[in-house]
Amino acid sequence: MKTPLALIFAGFFMFASSAYAESVGELTTRLDRLEIALKKVQKNLANNYLGSKKSAEGDEEAADAAFMQAQGLEESVRDLTGEVETFRFKQEKLVERVNKINEDVNLRFKGLEEKISKLQESLNKLTEAERKAAAAKEKEAAKEKALAKAEENKMAGIKKDFGKMKPNELYKSAFSALKKNDYKNAERQFEAFTILFPKHKLAGNAQYWMGESFYARGNYEQAAIAFADGFKMFRNSQKAPDNLLKLGLTMARLNKKKEACIAFKNFSKEYPKVSDAMKKRLEKEAKKVGCK
Secondary structure, eight states: OOOHHHHHHHHHHHHHHHHHHHHHHHHHHHHHHHHHHHHHHHHHHHHHHHHHHHHHHHOHHHHHHHHHHHHHHHHHHHHHHHHHHHHHHHHHHHHHHHHHHHHHHHHHHHHHHHHHHHHHHHHHHHHHHHHHHHHHHHHHHHHHHHHHHHHHHHHHHHHHHHTTSOHHHHHHHHHHHHHTTOHHHHHHHHHHHHHHOTTSTTHHHHHHHHHHHHHHTTOHHHHHHHHHHHHHHTTTSTTHHHHHHHHHHHHHHTTOHHHHHHHHHHHHHHOTTOOHHHHHHHHHHHHHHTOO
């Protein structure tokens, strides 16, 4: 479908072509009239020539007059013939010019159509990209909303199930579940402890054991998150060194050698006064991973 701009160009070129076509038409009409006039003159000339021939036999003066008239007619014929040829030449030139204009118009139309087609294609791609971006944004918003709702439900469940328990009671229950290898319940109760009692002296320990419950089940990605959070949020707890060491071990399990070595290296800087047993274990694990 042509745009308004293309239609304007089309109108202009059609007008130009029409104007030249009219010029050619006028020239052709005039040429036809001249040719008709020329034929009449030629016919009259022939008739006069025959008449002069008959008159010459009877009247010498009439013959001279007819001869002079024939001479004038011949000059008129020559003039008309020249004018016809001139108009015919102009007609040919105009036809050539109109043909060139038509070719130029066709080329320009073709170029315009190609440009419009490319613009339309770009517009379609842009529209598709915008649609995909909007869909992705909507999907992400829906995901965030679902996560927020899940978090809200989790908090409501934690408050409902453990909100009336005392800190030591909840910690003891969680640790008991861990020793029984009931990792799912242990994880939930340790998480509840860190949420309900984030300032308690055992909160760092609860975070560490929650990471251990993930690690024991082979859920290393969640374990890495738990150990990293334990190190960041409970930096001064008695389990902070264990969180950092276990973070390095978990990264090694995930085949992330670089991250594992960074954790081991930071361990020596953060906790230079740890026990000899811990230092030996650190050196052993770092060597196993291939840290330099």
